[in-house]
Amino acid sequence: WNLKRKLMSKTATLLSRIYTKVRDPMTGFFMIKSKVIKNVDLDPKGFKILLEIIIKGKYKNIKEIPITFINRIEGKSKAGTKEIFYYLQNLARYLPYKKNVIKEFVKFGIVGGIGTLINITILYLLTEKVGVYYMISAIISFIFAMSNNFILNKIWTFKENVKLGIGKKYLQFGLVSISALLVNLLFLYIFTEILGIYYIISQILAIGIALIINFIGNKIWTFSK
Numbered sequence: 001w002n003l004k005r006k007l008m009s010k011t012a013t014l015l016s017r018i019y020t021k022v023r024d025p026m027t028g029f030f031m032i033k034s035k036v037i038k039n040v041d042l043d044p045k046g047f048k049i050l051l052e053i054i055i056k057g058k059y060k061n062i063k064e065i066p067i068t069f070i071n072r073i074e075g076k077s078k079a080g081t082k083e084i085f086y087y088l089q090n091l092a093r094y095l096p097y098k099k100n101v102i103k104e105f106v107k108f109g110i111v112g113g114i115g116t117l118i119n120i121t122i123l124y125l126l127t128e129k130v131g132v133y134y135m136i137s138a139i140i141s142f143i144f145a146m147s148n149n150f151i152l153n154k155i156w157t158f159k160e161n162v163k164l165g166i167g168k169k170y171l172q173f174g175l176v177s178i179s180a181l182l183v184n185l186l187f188l189y190i191f192t193e194i195l196g197i198y199y200i201i202s203q204i205l206a207i208g209i210a211l212i213i214n215f216i217g218n219k220i221w222t223f224s225k
Contacts, residue, residue, distance in 0.1 A: 001071070008084070015091060016051055017220035019098055023064055025051040032057070046086030055097050101219075107157040108215045114152065115145035116207050123203060134199050138188060139181070146177045149214075158223035169222050176217035180210035 001009070009026065016025045030050050036057040044052040054062070095102055122141035126132040132140075150173045154160045160169075184206045191202035 012087060014220060015087075015216065017224070018091070018101055018216060019051065019094060020054050022054060022062060025054055029067065032059075044086075045089050046083045048083070048087060048090070052090065052094070055094050104157055104219065105215055108153060108218075109211065111149050111152040111157060112207070112211045112214070115149040116204070118148055119145040119207065120200060120203060124200065127199075134192075135185065135189070138185060138203065142177075142181050142184070146174065149177075150174075153218065154223070158218075160223060172222040173218060176214060176222060179217065180213045183213055184210040 012026055013024065016022075019025075026048055027050060028047070030053075032053065036059045037053060038058070040053075040056050040058065042049065042052055042056065119138075119141045122144055123134070123137045126137035126140060127134045150170055151162065153173075154166075154169065155162050184203075187206035187209055188199070188202050191197040191205055192199045195202075197205075
């Protein structure tokens, strides 16, 4: 596989971790009992159907058996930009079937809102009162907000003992947050320098985009159960 296809496959699988622990819910090679989908409304966009069966199907157990997957020798892959958008639409449509995910996201959003207030307050004070360059202020304010968010998400959103693997999980949370920070700073720069939006408004918009990345990363990695 070329790098593009590997990246697409890994990303799709990681996103599915929000809904299932199955290692390869993207495969088209699976077998089910007919009662699993009896009277079940299956309507996935695109050709990836297994994840929808896992989410909507009526079953108790899933057994995964390793296979040797070889490169295609006939025809061409159907994977493309259109299928990527279909898959993202499917992920959004599956949320009502995983109410715990919605609840966690709402809590994560509330924590993010608190963190945003901390972030913006420190950003404003450092930039307007102390005279620090706004990009540097954004980094400092991010660190304070991240630490607050980690504790609140650990004990409230994902209901973990605060002492459980706190060092390792803080590092994981930090790595996910840094990835989100890079996106945050990128959009902060674009909105402020290119689009000419006031930097406080730019920061609010950038934080909203980073929130989604933060939730997915921490849901499937930092606080995975």
